[in-house]
Amino acid sequence: MKCKLELFEEHKYLEEFGVEPYPVVQVKIYRSELKYAINTQALVDTGFDEALILSRPLGDFITNYVEKPDGFEELDAAGLGIPCDTYILDVFIANRWFRVKAHLPQIGNLGTIIGRKILNRLYLCLRGKENKLYLAKPFV
């Protein structure tokens, strides 16, 4: 079996003491009410059904500009419901913009997590052994 993908953007795994290295990607987040676009890192989590979870600091920043959430949903984390406000945001990754429903937990901080709703639209090449992750596209 041969892989016919062309790698075009390199991202990395972060390393911390006591935690197995984890893949992160750089994303840009934007919504018209924000005066700025936001560059941040997101944990690549194929175990997350939805598109994006916002970290607490990121959520706090966005709520300064966006008056009220667009909705409310509970996330199911191993059977426990995590109440979340939802915001419609544009996310830039792999040279594409996606409009997604982002979840901001009402309490606590889960960090910024990118889930399958976006990941399943992309080609990702995980090279864990090299602590590198690549965005890819099919060879033409």
Added chain:
Amino acid sequence: MKIELIEKLVKLLSEEPKSIKELSEELNIGWKTCERYLKSLKNIGVVIEIKTKKERLFMYNRPRRAKLLTVPKIRVGTTFELTEPPSKPYEVEDLT
């Protein structure tokens, strides 16, 4: 009762509440048969019946919740930097 039929019925109801007429048409089964299935599913608590003025709607009893399979130990993206907003209108793929 056919298991495949029950699975399809529950799947349809997990998407949105539906009437017996809609379900029987989508599943290509008779109205009476469909009602019988729904009654059984209602009895064991899988579906809920909602009565409106015009019709009876059936709804899956457990609204879908997006799953986060594990809560990560680490916290990514707690810092961020602000950049210029996109200058031009851009093409967006809507995943909402």
